[in-house]
Amino acid sequence: MADNDRAGKDKSPIAVALSHDRGTTNAPVVTASGRGAVAEQILEIAFANDVKVREDSDLAQILSQVDVDSPIPLEAFAAVSEILSYLYRAQNEDETPPKFEVTGLPDDNE
Numbered sequence: 796m797a798d799n800d801r802a803g804k805d806k807s808p809i810a811v812a813l814s815h816d817r818g819t820t821n822a823p824v825v826t827a828s829g830r831g832a833v834a835e836q837i838l839e840i841a842f843a844n845d846v847k848v849r850e851d852s853d854l855a856q857i858l859s860q861v862d863v864d865s866p867i868p869l870e871a872f873a874a875v876s877e878i879l880s881y882l883y884r885a886q887n888e889d890e891t892p893p894k895f896e897v898t899g900l901p902d903d904n905e
Contacts, residue, residue, distance in 0.1 A: 810834035811858040812841065813867065815879065822866035823875055828859050847882055 812827035827837050841848050854874045861868060867875055 807831035808834040808838075809855045809859045810837035810841075811855055811861075812837055812846075813858070813875065822872070823879070824866050825858060825861045825863055828861070828863055830859070847885065849878055849881075851878075 807830045809830050810828070810833075811825060813823045814826045815821070815823040829837055838848060840846075851874065854871060857871050858867065
């Protein structure tokens, strides 16, 4: 994902890489994140390895705030789930897209 700051202050691209362990309900994890030259390097590696890349400025902004090796935040679940579903369909996988277990939410009984 690449993004330009809408306020016009920072025109450097943002790239965020995610991974998900197939067959688990664990949330996807941010595996790389960067701006400028680092973002370009992340994209080059993705393209060189035939990794699908999607441009989504809002999602890139949200995910760029997440620490590397951390699960994606709750507010990103819907968008990331949609992207993963698309990727599973694009790769003609026989498996159904993953369902994620959301943890860390307040208990309704509290």
